[in-house]
């Protein structure tokens with residue numbers, strides 16, 4: 007489907023003020039945000055600029071949505087007269103977020119279209135996620151800045167995409183006995199979606215439950231677990247058979263396969 011047929015693009019075209027987005031974002035917005043349309047939600051966008059996206063979101067979500075805009079630019083306050091709530095502040099300040107959520111309470115969706123630096127994106131994600139309701143989303147756009155050298159000084163160890171990969175590790179650390187991290191968000195994030203230029207985190211504390219082993223206690227046929235069985239064509243199988251060895255060479259197989267996998271990590 008052409009982006010021009012999406013609901014968010016139609017709302018964008020109807021906006022009374024200038025707004026600039028990337029064409030692929032509209033399909034992604036439709037996919038991520040459809041369940042919030044015509045609902046009484048609180049939607050927060052960081053980055054107001056010319057105000058066009060505030061009207062786009064009003065058109066898309068409908069009149070029951072509480073639309074909040076955040077920007078460093080004090081002139082953005084002028085959009086309050088259209089029924090938007092406007093907060094002036096720095097998205098990279100923890101103090102700003104503490105005061106913001108004290109006033110606003112928990113929200114449904116946060117969309118970060120602010121300054122797009124690693125620091126701004128990471129502090130915003132870390133401070134907003136605990137204040138998003140179950141069923142809500144944290145969406146960070148223009149994350150391609152994680153790969154741009156000029157002005158963004160990336161790729162770097164501390165890019166937003168590397169932080170998101172850390173969160174992938176973090177949510178897997180819910181699995182029993184795996185390492186946990188400082189500044190962990192694993193008790194909030196149920197799912198992460200990676201798109202080109204956009205990362206979306208689904209918040210649901212209830213679904214972040216402890217993972218427990220479940221057995222249906224039915225009759226077993228005592229099957230053989232083939233996980234560590236050597237392939238008959240493998241050199242290890244031939245050596246094992248030739249010397250009549252008992253070892254399955256699992257660690258050696260792991261090392262050899264890791265070397266073969268190198269090309270998939272280039």
Ligand SMILES: C[S@@+](CC[C@H](N)C(=O)[O-])C[C@H]1O[C@@H](n2cnc3c(N)ncnc32)[C@H](O)[C@@H]1O
Pocket residue numbers: 024025026027051052053054055056057058059076077078079095096097098119120121122126
């Ligand atoms: C890309 S524009 C937003 C565009 C708007 N969302 C739209 O779609 O039309 C980025 C905005 O983020 C604001 N901004 C930049 N750094 C910021 C920061 N640290 N905190 C809050 N806002 C910031 C800028 O003033 C600018 O208005």
